[in-house]
Amino acid sequence: MVMRVKPENLRGAANICSDGGKHPLAAMFGADETHRGGGLAIYCLFYNTEKRSLDTVKAEFPADGPLNYPCLTTLLPAAAWYERELHDMFGFIPENHPDLRPLVLHESFPKGFHPLLKRYNKDFQVRGSRQYEMIAANGEGLYEVPVGPIHAGIIEPGHFRFSQAGEAMLQLDAKLFFTHRGIEKAVEGKTPMEALHMVERICGACTVANTLSFCQAVEKLSDAQVPKRAWLIRTLAAELERLYNHVGDTGNVCAGVGFSPVISMGARLKEYLMQLDEVLAGNRFLRGLIIPGGVRYDVDEHILEEIVEVLHEVEKEYINIEHIMWEQNSFINRVRTTGVIKELTAFELAMVGVGARASSLTRDSRKDMGYGIYDEFDFNVVTESSGDVEARIKVRIAEVKESLKIVRQVITALRYDNSTEIAVDLGTLRTLEGSWGISESARGDNVHWLMLDEEGRIDRLFVRSASYPNWPALTIAVQGDIIPDFPLINKSFELCYACLDR
Amino acid sequence: MLKIIEAILAKRIVTENVKTTGDKRMRGQLNNMYGKNYTCCGACVQVCPVNAITLVDGKPEIDYKKCIFCGRCVEVCAEKVLQHSNKEALAEILTDAQVEVKEMVTAKLGRSLHVRHVDAGSCNACDFEMCALSNPIYDLHRYGIAFVASPRHADMIMVTGVVSRNLEQALRMTYEAMPEPRLVMACGACAAGGETYGSTYAIVGKVSDVVPVDIAVPGCPPRPSAMIVALCAAADLLKERM
Numbered sequence: 001m002v003m004r005v006k007p008e009n010l011r012g013a014a015n016i017c018s019d020g021g022k023h024p025l026a027a028m029f030g031a032d033e034t035h036r037g038g039g040l041a042i043y044c045l046f047y048n049t050e051k052r053s054l055d056t057v058k059a060e061f062p063a064d065g066p067l068n069y070p071c072l073t074t075l076l077p078a079a080a081w082y083e084r085e086l087h088d089m090f091g092f093i094p095e096n097h098p099d100l101r102p103l104v105l106h107e108s109f110p111k112g113f114h115p116l117l118k119r120y121n122k123d124f125q126v127r128g129s130r131q132y133e134m135i136a137a138n139g140e141g142l143y144e145v146p147v148g149p150i151h152a153g154i155i156e157p158g159h160f161r162f163s164q165a166g167e168a169m170l171q172l173d174a175k176l177f178f179t180h181r182g183i184e185k186a187v188e189g190k191t192p193m194e195a196l197h198m199v200e201r202i203c204g205a206c207t208v209a210n211t212l213s214f215c216q217a218v219e220k221l222s223d224a225q226v227p228k229r230a231w232l233i234r235t236l237a238a239e240l241e242r243l244y245n246h247v248g249d250t251g252n253v254c255a256g257v258g259f260s261p262v263i264s265m266g267a268r269l270k271e272y273l274m275q276l277d278e279v280l281a282g283n284r285f286l287r288g289l290i291i292p293g294g295v296r297y298d299v300d301e302h303i304l305e306e307i308v309e310v311l312h313e314v315e316k317e318y319i320n321i322e323h324i325m326w327e328q329n330s331f332i333n334r335v336r337t338t339g340v341i342k343e344l345t346a347f348e349l350a351m352v353g354v355g356a357r358a359s360s361l362t363r364d365s366r367k368d369m370g371y372g373i374y375d376e377f378d379f380n381v382v383t384e385s386s387g388d389v390e391a392r393i394k395v396r397i398a399e400v401k402e403s404l405k406i407v408r409q410v411i412t413a414l415r416y417d418n419s420t421e422i423a424v425d426l427g428t429l430r431t432l433e434g435s436w437g438i439s440e441s442a443r444g445d446n447v448h449w450l451m452l453d454e455e456g457r458i459d460r461l462f463v464r465s466a467s468y469p470n471w472p473a474l475t476i477a478v479q480g481d482i483i484p485d486f487p488l489i490n491k492s493f494e495l496c497y498a499c500l501d502r
Numbered sequence: 503m504l505k506i507i508e509a510i511l512a513k514r515i516v517t518e519n520v521k522t523t524g525d526k527r528m529r530g531q532l533n534n535m536y537g538k539n540y541t542c543c544g545a546c547v548q549v550c551p552v553n554a555i556t557l558v559d560g561k562p563e564i565d566y567k568k569c570i571f572c573g574r575c576v577e578v579c580a581e582k583v584l585q586h587s588n589k590e591a592l593a594e595i596l597t598d599a600q601v602e603v604k605e606m607v608t609a610k611l612g613r614s615l616h617v618r619h620v621d622a623g624s625c626n627a628c629d630f631e632m633c634a635l636s637n638p639i640y641d642l643h644r645y646g647i648a649f650v651a652s653p654r655h656a657d658m659i660m661v662t663g664v665v666s667r668n669l670e671q672a673l674r675m676t677y678e679a680m681p682e683p684r685l686v687m688a689c690g691a692c693a694a695g696g697e698t699y700g701s702t703y704a705i706v707g708k709v710s711d712v713v714p715v716d717i718a719v720p721g722c723p724p725r726p727s728a729m730i731v732a733l734c735a736a737a738d739l740l741k742e743r744m
Contacts, residue, residue, distance in 0.1 A: 106668045115703045122703075149672050152651035154619045154632045157669060178668045179623045182702035197551045197572050198699055204627025204723065261506050267637035268516060274634070275525075282527040282586075284725065285627050288573050296573075297527065317509075324505045498626045 002056040002434070007069035010042065010059040014072050014079075017046045017055050021076075024350035026054055027447050027464040028072070028082035030090040032118045036432075036453075039063040040090060040117075043462075044072070044079075045436065045447065049368040054436050054447070071097040078350035081472060089116040102132050104177045104501075115185055135173040137163035142170065145483065149178045156497035160486075167482040172475045179501040187458045192218045192292050192429070192450075195458055199448075200287050202463060203499040208234075208241040209441030210463070210499070211290045213448040216371060216437030218292040221452065222426040229419045230294035231373045236307075236410045237277075237286050237295075238439065239403045243311075244273035245442035246400045247318060249494045253393055254325070256488030257334045265321050269314050276310045279303055294423030304411050315404055322397055335389040339477040339489030342387055346473065353444020354399070355470045355493055357383045358391035365438050365445035372439075377409045389492040429456050441466050443496060465499030517641045520727045528588040529571045532564055546575035546584060552697035566591040566720035567688075568695030591720035593732035594694075614646040615737040617687075618656035618680075622673045622709065624663025627723040628690040632660065634726045647733050653677075657740055658685035660733075661713075662723075664692035664699060665706040677713045685736055687717045689729065694718035 005013045017023060026045040033041055044057040061067060071094030072079035084103035086092040091114040094100070105113065110128025114120055136144050143164050149157035159175040183202055187195035192214075199214045200207050212234060219226055251266010274284045280303060281289035289295055325331060341351070346359035356363045364381040366374040382398035384391035431452045438447050444466030453459040470493055478489050524530060546562050547555045554568035555575060562575075562584065569591070576584050621629055635642040636649070650656050653676045665673060677686065688694040688709040696708025709715050716739060719732040 108667050108670065113703075120703070149669065150618075150620055150653075150676050154629055154649060155621075156624070156626055156629060157621050157672065178672070179621065179625075179663060179666055180668055180704050181623055181664060181666055181699050182704035183699055185704075186699045186702045194551065197570060197574075201570070201625045201627075201698055201722070204625045204630055207627075261510060264638050265509065267634070268513075268639060271634060271637050271639050278528055279525045280527070282525070282529045282573070283571070284631070285723070287722070288529060288571075320505070320509055324509060327503075327505060496626060498624065 002058055004058050004060060007059045007061050010044070010057065011070045011072060011075060013057045014044055015075060017044070017057055018076060021347060023048050023055065025076050025078045026350070027449065027462065028079055028086070029449065029462040030086050030092060030116065031451070031460045032090065032116065034063055035118050039065065040067065040092070042069070042086065042092065043434070043449065045449065047368065052369050056434065067091055068093045068095055070095050073097050077348045078469060081468070088114070090114050091117070102130055104180055105130065106177070107132055115182060132175065134161040134175060135171070136161055137171050141165065158497055162483060164483060169478045169481055169483055169486065172478050174471065174475055176471065176497060177501045179498050181502065183502045184461055184463065187461050189457050191457055195461070196291065202502055203465065203496050204285050205245055206441045206443065206446065206465065206496060206499050207285045207287050208237050208290065209439045209446040210448070210465070212238060212439040213437040213446045214450070215290055215292045216439070217435045217448045217450040218429065219426065220435040220437070221429040221433060224293065224424045224426050226294055227419065227421040227424055228373070229417055230422050232410055232414050232417065233295045233299060233422065234290055235372060235374070236407060236414070237280065237289055239407045239410070240273065240277055240280065241286055242403050242442045243400060244270050244277065246396050246403070247273060247314065249491070250321065250393065250396055250400070252494070253389070253488065253491045256491045257331060259328070259331055262321055262325060265317065269317055272310055272314055276307060279306055291423065293426045296423070298420070298422050299414060304414060307407070308411060311404060311407060318400060332390070334485070334488060335393060338389045338481055338485050339492060340386070340388045341473055341477050345476055346387070349473050350469050351473055352469055353441070353466050354392055354395050355473055356444065357381065358395045359387035360385045365440045369438050377406050379406050389488055392492040431456055443467055443494065444470065463502055465496060467495040467500045470495055471500060516638045517644070518639050520730050522590045522592065522727050522731065524588050524590070524725065526588055529573045529586045530589045531566070531587050531591045532575070533585045533587045540581060540583060543580045545578040545580060549574045549578045552691065552695060554695065554697070565695065567594065567718045568691060568697045569720060570691045570698060570722035590725055590728040592728060593720070593735055594718040614648070615733060615740055616648055616650045616655055616657050617733070618650055618653045618659050618676065620659050620661045620673055620676050622661050622663045622669045622693065623666030623705070624690070624692060628662035631723045631726050631729060632662070635729060640726045640730060642730065642733070645730065645734055647737065653679040654681070656680055657683070658687055658736055660687045660689050661693050661709045662689050664696050665709060665712050667704050667706055670706045670712060673712055683740065685716045685740055686713055687719065687732065687736055688715045689719045690724055691720065691722040694720065
């Protein structure tokens with residue numbers, strides 16, 4: 001369903017589509033249609049779990065008209081960062097927006113530079129001096145702690161500005177998008193196949209999720225049916241990706257409290273899982289496996305046997321790790337009631353993934369959207385209610401077990417499946433039609449929206465990774481906790497920078 | 503507490519010797535399988551998304567600094583002369599002298615290399631593999647190599663990712679903050695070749711466009727073993743500069 005409205009009616013339409021928040025905002029992005037005789041447009045996507053679909057509202061701005069519209073943020077707080085991005089990338093002006101500072105484009109870009117317009121200033125050398133002010137609290141005895149973008153560990157770049165009252169964090173402002181590479185612009189004018197290697201490289205740890213969302217968006221533009229065997233192998237890859245992420249993160253969250261034995265154990269198990277990925281896809285991050293129309297490699301009994309063996313070993317040790325963690329009172333003391341996200345906050349920010357499920361929200365696109373062949377498998381969506389670091393660790397641990405359950409069912413299905421077709425030719429793709437794909441990454445659902453131009457080349461690709469709606473939650477979760485808890489809280493969300501920054 | 507001790511004792515030593523070959527499906531270095539009478543159809547040059555292949559005397563030459571090991575060239579090769587091996591492409595300064603890893607390790611003991619990581623716009627795959635270097639299986643510390651918290655403590659920065667506009671200044675400042683002698687390693691296809699995403703408004707280029715690079719490590723991402731080989735080579739290079 002696409003609802004087309006005038007800019008001044010976007011707010012009303014969004015209110016109807018969100019249905020009092022029952023249908024959360026999934027994505028909000030702009031598109032430039034001036035080269036086709038149109039104007040600019042803003043698309044809003046809303047989850048509709050009853051219909052297992054995304055509802056679309058499109059606000060159409062007349063060509064050369066003003067780019068003002070009443071902002072959605074005051075109605076739907078989840079829109080806050082999307083609208084800042086719209087302001088940066090297209091020059092839209094959401095009226096009454098509480099915080100229209102830059103988001104994506106930092107100081108070195110000139111003012112009035114809107115790269116996602118089709119007619120933008122192509123002089124890459126041009127440098128500017130935009131302001132990017134960090135928000136800080138003022139008052140007697142308060143002070144600021146700046147951290148990043150180059151950190152002390154091996155992690156991705158982000159700048160954090162803490163406003164401190166002694167040990168307690170009063171406020172946190174995060175400056176992200178340091179690894180912004182302009183991928184959405186880079187894929188413009190390319191065929192889906194030419195863009196595939198870039199989509200695979202939006203993020204390392206979400207390679208399968210991003211590729212799967214993109215491929216589904218492409219496949220919706222064709223009448224061809226992706227073979228069942230391809231979906232089995234895709235599901236296998238998606239769950240293996242979730243496993244190495246979750247298992248590694250279980251160990252890694254302990255780095256936030258210096259709990260060394262478990263860090264090593266988690267890292268070791270993760271390594272075994274990544275070596276397994278190379279057996280399946282020829283790459284430790286499962287790159288080069290999934291293509292529009294299916295997959296590139298089949299599996300044989302030898303590979304399935306190896307997967308079964310490694311997972312058996314990993315599961316045994318993983319259960320041991322779990323016991324070790326929960327028998328340390330000093331560990332429980334650090335993680336319980338730390339970094340709390342209340343259910344209402346998670347709801348209003350339209351959070352996804354582990355972050356949402358640890359705050360009572362039953363959101364999982366594998367169930368809600370039923371993409372691929374997930375309906376054929378038996379698994380549960382695990383939730384916790386306390387919304388703290390402990391809850392997020394518990395959800396993650398339970399999801400590892402559910403994932404193992406799915407993988408075993410997939411392997412059985414693959415053994416009984418006699419077909420050999422693993423990819424289908426998609427033929428000519430429909431053009432000038434908006435199409436979306438969704439997949440559940442280890443961090444939550446990953447939405448790609450795609451439109452092809454008349455020649456079948458990418459006109460607009462919008463990537464809303466799972467980390468996008470969860471990043472703003474981090475800055476809320478830390479409030480009131482002490483600053484040494486920040487790494488712990490940060491790791492408990494385990495958000496990608498690269499996925500967000502694109 | 504007993505469970506921790508039990509778990510630690512049960513596993514003993516899991517650290518493995520470094521192998522520069524992977525599983526048989528691994529897409530590694532391209533095998534040189536063309537004979538004298540063969541003329542390349544050029545399809546590989548056309549299909550390569552990162553412009554890593556050029557024709558020299560009618561034969562494809564691969565620039566491993568740019569290659570992302572996606573396997574498209576192998577797929578389109580009409581004569582099936584291009585094939586992936588399961589060998590890693592090794593760091594640039596090592597390509598002439600394929601030093602036996604074991605000998606190298608022995609030679610390295612007793613020296614040190616302190617490394618600061620700089621993510622200049624990576625997709626985090628290289629960063630993940632760098633983290634893996636510290637796991638018990640690769641145990642980077644046994645080579646006398648350690649990651650440090652500040653460029654002030656570092657002999658080398660290990661840069662991952664294509665340099666983004668938003669990180670260009672941070673990369674320059676980190677480089678300038680290092681004491682002499684200092685090395686720069688461009689780790690992975692983005693940092694070394696810079697072609698992964700083409701050129702956009704948000705990308706400055708490969709690392710050597712911003713700061714001088716001493717060692718380039720191929721791979722997308724380089725496997726941890728390839729990184730270890732490159733780091734050992736860097737320790738050698740540092741000794742020469744001392």
